[in-house]
Amino acid sequence: MNGLNMSIRLRRTPYTDRIEKLGVSxxxxxxxxxxPKAFQSTVEEDYWHLREHVQIWDVSCQRQVEIQGPDAQRxxxxxxxxxxxxxxxxxxxxxxxxxxNAGLINDPVLxxxxxxxxxxxxxxxxxxxFAKGLAFxxxxxxxxxxxxxxPLAVQGPKAEKLLTEIFGPHVKNIKFFKFDWIDVxxxxxxxxxxxxxxxxxxxxxxxxxxxxNFLWDIIWKKGQSYQIAPGCPNLIExxxxxxxxxxxxxxxANNPFEIGLEKFCxxxxxxxxxxxxxxxxxxxxxxxxxxxxxxxxETPCPNCSKPWRVYANGKAVGNITSxxxxxxxxxxxxxxxxxxxxxxxxxxxxxxxxxxxxMIGTIKDFPL
Amino acid sequence: MNGLNMSIRLRRTPYTDRIEKLGVSxxxxxxxxxxPKAFQSTVEEDYWHLREHVQIWDVSCQRQVEIQGPDAQRxxxxxxxxxxxxxxxxxxxxxxxxxxNAGLINDPVLxxxxxxxxxxxxxxxxxxxFAKGLAFxxxxxxxxxxxxxxPLAVQGPKAEKLLTEIFGPHVKNIKFFKFDWIDVxxxxxxxxxxxxxxxxxxxxxxxxxxxxNFLWDIIWKKGQSYQIAPGCPNLIExxxxxxxxxxxxxxxANNPFEIGLEKFCxxxxxxxxxxxxxxxxxxxxxxxxxxxxxxxxETPCPNCSKPWRVYANGKAVGNITSxxxxxxxxxxxxxxxxxxxxxxxxxxxxxxxxxxxxMIGTIKDFPL
Numbered sequence: 253m254n255g256l257n258m259s260i261r262l263r264r265t266p267y268t269d270r271i272e273k274l275g276v277s278x279x280x281x282x283x284x285x286x287x288p289k290a291f292q293s294t295v296e297e298d299y300w301h302l303r304e305h306v307q308i309w310d311v312s313c314q315r316q317v318e319i320q321g322p323d324a325q326r327x328x329x330x331x332x333x334x335x336x337x338x339x340x341x342x343x344x345x346x347x348x349x350x351x352x353n354a355g356l357i358n359d360p361v362l363x364x365x366x367x368x369x370x371x372x373x374x375x376x377x378x379x380x381x382f383a384k385g386l387a388f389x390x391x392x393x394x395x396x397x398x399x400x401x402x403p404l405a406v407q408g409p410k411a412e413k414l415l416t417e418i419f420g421p422h423v424k425n426i427k428f429f430k431f432d433w434i435d436v437x438x439x440x441x442x443x444x445x446x447x448x449x450x451x452x453x454x455x456x457x458x459x460x461x462x463x464x465n466f467l468w469d470i471i472w473k474k475g476q477s478y479q480i481a482p483g484c485p486n487l488i489e490x491x492x493x494x495x496x497x498x499x500x501x502x503x504x505a506n507n508p509f510e511i512g513l514e515k516f517c518x519x520x521x522x523x524x525x526x527x528x529x530x531x532x533x534x535x536x537x538x539x540x541x542x543x544x545x546x547x548x549x550e551t552p553c554p555n556c557s558k559p560w561r562v563y564a565n566g567k568a569v570g571n572i573t574s575x576x577x578x579x580x581x582x583x584x585x586x587x588x589x590x591x592x593x594x595x596x597x598x599x600x601x602x603x604x605x606x607x608x609x610x611m612i613g614t615i616k617d618f619p620l
Numbered sequence: 621m622n623g624l625n626m627s628i629r630l631r632r633t634p635y636t637d638r639i640e641k642l643g644v645s646x647x648x649x650x651x652x653x654x655x656p657k658a659f660q661s662t663v664e665e666d667y668w669h670l671r672e673h674v675q676i677w678d679v680s681c682q683r684q685v686e687i688q689g690p691d692a693q694r695x696x697x698x699x700x701x702x703x704x705x706x707x708x709x710x711x712x713x714x715x716x717x718x719x720x721n722a723g724l725i726n727d728p729v730l731x732x733x734x735x736x737x738x739x740x741x742x743x744x745x746x747x748x749x750f751a752k753g754l755a756f757x758x759x760x761x762x763x764x765x766x767x768x769x770x771p772l773a774v775q776g777p778k779a780e781k782l783l784t785e786i787f788g789p790h791v792k793n794i795k796f797f798k799f800d801w802i803d804v805x806x807x808x809x810x811x812x813x814x815x816x817x818x819x820x821x822x823x824x825x826x827x828x829x830x831x832x833n834f835l836w837d838i839i840w841k842k843g844q845s846y847q848i849a850p851g852c853p854n855l856i857e858x859x860x861x862x863x864x865x866x867x868x869x870x871x872x873a874n875n876p877f878e879i880g881l882e883k884f885c886x887x888x889x890x891x892x893x894x895x896x897x898x899x900x901x902x903x904x905x906x907x908x909x910x911x912x913x914x915x916x917x918e919t920p921c922p923n924c925s926k927p928w929r930v931y932a933n934g935k936a937v938g939n940i941t942s943x944x945x946x947x948x949x950x951x952x953x954x955x956x957x958x959x960x961x962x963x964x965x966x967x968x969x970x971x972x973x974x975x976x977x978x979m980i981g982t983i984k985d986f987p988l
Contacts, residue, residue, distance in 0.1 A: 253644065254623065254624050254646060254647055255622065255623060255624060255645055255646035255647070255648075256622050256623060256624035256643070256647065256648070256649065256921055257648045257657035257658055258622065258645045258925035259648065259865075259866030259867075259868055259924070259925060259942070260867070260868045260927065260941050261648075261744060261865065261866075261868045262648065262649065262941070264925065264926055276622070277622065277623055278622060278623035278624065278625045279622055279623070279624065279625065279867060280625045280629075280630065281624075281630065281649040284744065284745075286887070289625035290623060290625055307722070316981060321867050323714065350757075351749075352752065352755075352756055357752075365857035376629060376652065376745035377652075377746050378745050378749055378750075379749070380744065380872075381719075381725060381747070381749045381750035381753065382749035382752065383753065383755045384719050384720065384725075384750065384753065385749065385750045385751065385752065385753020385754035385755075385756075385757060386754075386756060387753075387757070388719075388720055388753075388756045388757065388894055389753060389754045389757015389758040390755060390757040391754065395720060398872075402921075420743060426707050459831055468640075495858055497627075497629065498629075499627075499628070499629030499652060500627055500628045500629045503726070504748075504766075518847065543668075543929065555626055556627070556628065557626035557627060557628060557630075557632065558628065558632055559628065571909065574627070580727065606855065613702065
């Protein structure tokens with residue numbers, strides 16, 4: 253493994269001290285902030301554990317872009333093709349953001365906190381700057397900033413029981429992609445039933461650093477009887493589950509249709525948003541490639557840090573962007589783009605993996 | 621050292637294969653891209669080498685934001701308090717960018733390529749999105765994109781001789797912060813006399829990946845007689861030299877005056893830019909803290925990955941943001957913020973370093 257040279261620019265989180273004590277051994281960087289990615293256990297061990305028990309994840313790097321003011325909803329609608337007209341206080345909404353070419357800029361979760369206050373819980377790009385540019389350019393009456401909010405995810409099948417025990421029975425009543433409030437050491441904090449896994453769980457959007465240790469410690473302590481472990485978004489689980497990652501599976505070079513996000517695009521309505529005419533054009537003409545799942549090979553593939561070419565009938569027809577060995581399927585699983593004529597489920601493919609070797613596989617539907 | 625978990629999102633560069641062969645052992649992440657930060661040699665060895673010989677740096681992470689169209693200059697002027705009215709083709713201009721609160725968004729180098737085409741060579745934040753938001757909001761007639769350009773820096777006192785030998789005598793005539801063109805394998809490529817060190821040198825803004833190996837290899841081969849080595853921005857050298865780093869010494873929470881950038885702020889002219897009224901307010905009232913250099917301690921300090929408190933007269937008066945042992949000064953050198961009443965050169969300070977120990981030092985002027 254290569255080293256990460258630390259500096260203040262790669263921002264620590266209020267939980268970094270705690271995860272260091274728990275033996276973190278590797279990080280990624282998201283939104284200029286540390287995302288713990290490796291502990292003492294293997295990705296496979298973490299995978300099985302996540303499917304059975306409960307994990308605590310430092311996902312502070314899911315930065316919030318706070319948009320507040322009379323024009324808040326107008327500004328957000330400008331950034332996304334999804335119609336957000338019906339969002340209610342307490343809702344979480346997945347909203348792809350696009351630019352003037354209908355290229356994906358981010359795919360955050362939008363939270364409506366009050367009539368004129370929203371958070372965008374973002375993937376890895378500076379949505380803050382996009383929103384500031386738009387707000388200034390359009391002379392919108394909003395304030396845009398990054399608040400001191402540090403999301404902590406509690407994921408896995410035992411998450412509900414654990415958090416209900418700690419924060420009260422109302423936690424159990426929070427529906428998927430809704431949020432409510434809990435008391436953390438005398439402070440009121442936002443909790444949503446959401447998270448970057450398919451195993452269920454919650455995200456606590458802790459405001460301020462003051463209560464970070466308290467929150468971490470109480471979950472950790474009460475979690476002992478649930479076999480809690482430190483964790484992070486699990487690559488096996490997210491690939492199998494069809495959870496895509498901005499910067500990996502999609503970039504500004506991709507439009508929403510290529511990522512299967514058509515259901516989040518309002519194409520017929522009167523709402524105005526950036527890139528709408530371009531999006532309509534693309535929709536009319538159809539896309540030339542689409543994201544797919546893959547199952548391939550009989551031995552573990554290497555780590556995927558550059559695109560792997562996908563072949564069908566001897567022709568290069570796509571690229572793998574994320575891949576890993578699945579101990580459950582006893583095969584490698586992957587996500588990536590495939591060209592039109594070869595994107596059908598069941599298509600046989602050959603994949604040129606990073607070490608130069610070739611593996612045989614099939615295009616599959618999610619979940620893998 | 622902690623590990624860096626690789627994924628496609630942490631983009632490789634066209635030179636990554638080469639630097640891997642040369643034994644890179646650590647990276648940082650800038651603009652979602654790998655910046656090599658450690659090789660087989662120590663930071664001290666690299667420091668002495670950089671001051672005597674020549675180094676080749678993969679600084680592809682200095683991404684370009686290309687702004688092209690009739691309104692290009694207008695858009696750029698909107699983003700910076702520096703008056704860019706006099707920029708000529710072939711000029712490089714350091715331009716701080718600020719938001720509506722006069723907070724620093726980035727501090728790129730602006731290159732004028734033609735009357736309606738510019739590049740912003742950026743530090744670590746998505747200026748692309750800021751520019752896109754502004755352009756759309758203001759309905760400006762420009763195209764904003766990130767071109768396939770991968771800067772390669774050649775730094776050190778022997779850089780001029782080496783590059784003149786390879787690319788011709790006109791390289792010698794390029795003045796500081798000016799650019800010209802060289803032939804690289806039959807392609808015309810931009811070369812500027814610039815770079816993130818005080819030892820002199822050039823940056824080649826290679827367009828396209830096709831010639832990356834050719835460029836790297838010819839510099840590497842011809843550089844052998846100049847004792848060329850792979851390198852990267854050197855922490856000792858940049859701290860001593862007073863080169864600040866966006867994300868470390870300055871963030872969106874800082875205004876240009878706190879970073880000593882007043883000379884780049886047009887306060888009296890008629891030009892319009894974001895944050896101007898706020899900037900004038902701050903200027904009128906004066907700042908409460910400013911960036912300074914520090915020399916302290918008699919033994920090497922630990923790596924600085926969180927702010928270290930600075931004390932004077934028993935009072936907390938500032939924070940160190942970057943620090944390292946200087947083998948030349950036989951003391952630690954640092955950069956950081958100090959409050960108004962304690963920012964004079966010569967002020968004695970006590971610094972609480974990362975491992976909890978305290979060190980005694982003095983505020984110094986740059987270069988240290």
